[in-house]
Amino acid sequence: AQSVTQLDSQVPVFEEAPVELRCNYSSSVSVYLFWYVQYPNQGLQLLLKYLSGSTLVKGINGFEAEFNKSQTSFHLRKPSVHISDTAEYFCAVAFMNTGFQKLVFGTGTRLLVSP
Amino acid sequence: KAGVTQTPRYLIKTRGQQVTLSCSPISGHRSVSWYQQTPGQGLQFLFEYFSETQRNKGNFPGRFSGRQFSNSRSEMNVSTLELGDSALYLCASSITGLANEKLFFGSGTQLSVL
Numbered sequence: 001a002q003s004v005t006q007l008d009s010q011v012p013v014f015e016e017a018p019v020e021l022r023c024n025y026s027s028s029v030s031v032y033l034f035w036y037v038q039y040p041n042q043g044l045q046l047l048l049k050y051l052s053g054s055t056l057v058k059g060i061n062g063f064e065a066e067f068n069k070s071q072t073s074f075h076l077r078k079p080s081v082h083i084s085d086t087a088e089y090f091c092a093v094a095f096m097n098t099g100f101q102k103l104v105f106g107t108g109t110r111l112l113v114s115p
Numbered sequence: 116k117a118g119v120t121q122t123p124r125y126l127i128k129t130r131g132q133q134v135t136l137s138c139s140p141i142s143g144h145r146s147v148s149w150y151q152q153t154p155g156q157g158l159q160f161l162f163e164y165f166s167e168t169q170r171n172k173g174n175f176p177g178r179f180s181g182r183q184f185s186n187s188r189s190e191m192n193v194s195t196l197e198l199g200d201s202a203l204y205l206c207a208s209s210i211t212g213l214a215n216e217k218l219f220f221g222s223g224t225q226l227s228v229l
Binding site for chain 2: 006009036041043044045046049090092094096100101102103104105106107108
């Protein structure tokens with residue numbers, strides 16, 4: 001089965017603390033990996049993506065993610081969060097099947113940053 | 116460059132009615148995809164259009180349909196609305212729709228079915 005799992009529906013954290021949002025996937029084919037962020041009342045914006053090469057990917061707003069093929073994970077991290085990082089974060093995986101590609105989003109993790 | 120525009124922003128309908136949502140992609144983008152977003156379900160892929168042809172389709176019933184025009188604008192239609200169709204409907208555009216491309220999302224249409 002080709003699936004994407006974001007186990008944490010909500011992650012509360014204090015401002016300036018580090019945070020990790022988890023994403024795992026299940027696949028027997030190669031994948032491309034993405035993290036999108038959705039601020040309140042807005043559409044989704046791409047934070048970062050992994051297509052190939054270095055497994056550590058840096059994105060916008062100080063976020064980074066690491067692709068771990070053996071653990072089929074693509075966790076998102078930020079060393080020090082701000083209040084403005086409060087948003088919903090979606091992991092997305094593009095499964096590169098023979099003949100067609102399938103993009104699947106996780107159910108999202110709501111990051112709540114408090115002072 | 117204008118972003119992805121979705122209209123209307125909000126819609127209230129009753130069960131059994133039908134509804135049409137509109138999406139104007141970024142100029143030059145030929146791929147438009149549609150998603151349904153509900154709490155707990157995340158984003159679920161509905162379908163993707165490229166050059167006026169449906170290229171990919173998710174696992175939604177036939178009540179959900181779409182089309183794309185020659186200017187790449189896309190519409191999504193839902194017939195015989197059900198309460199469970201209440202959701203935020205997002206569309207996204209990209210240049211070619213390939214899996215390695217960044218998607219540009221609109222702000223969505225919030226549909227409430229009463």
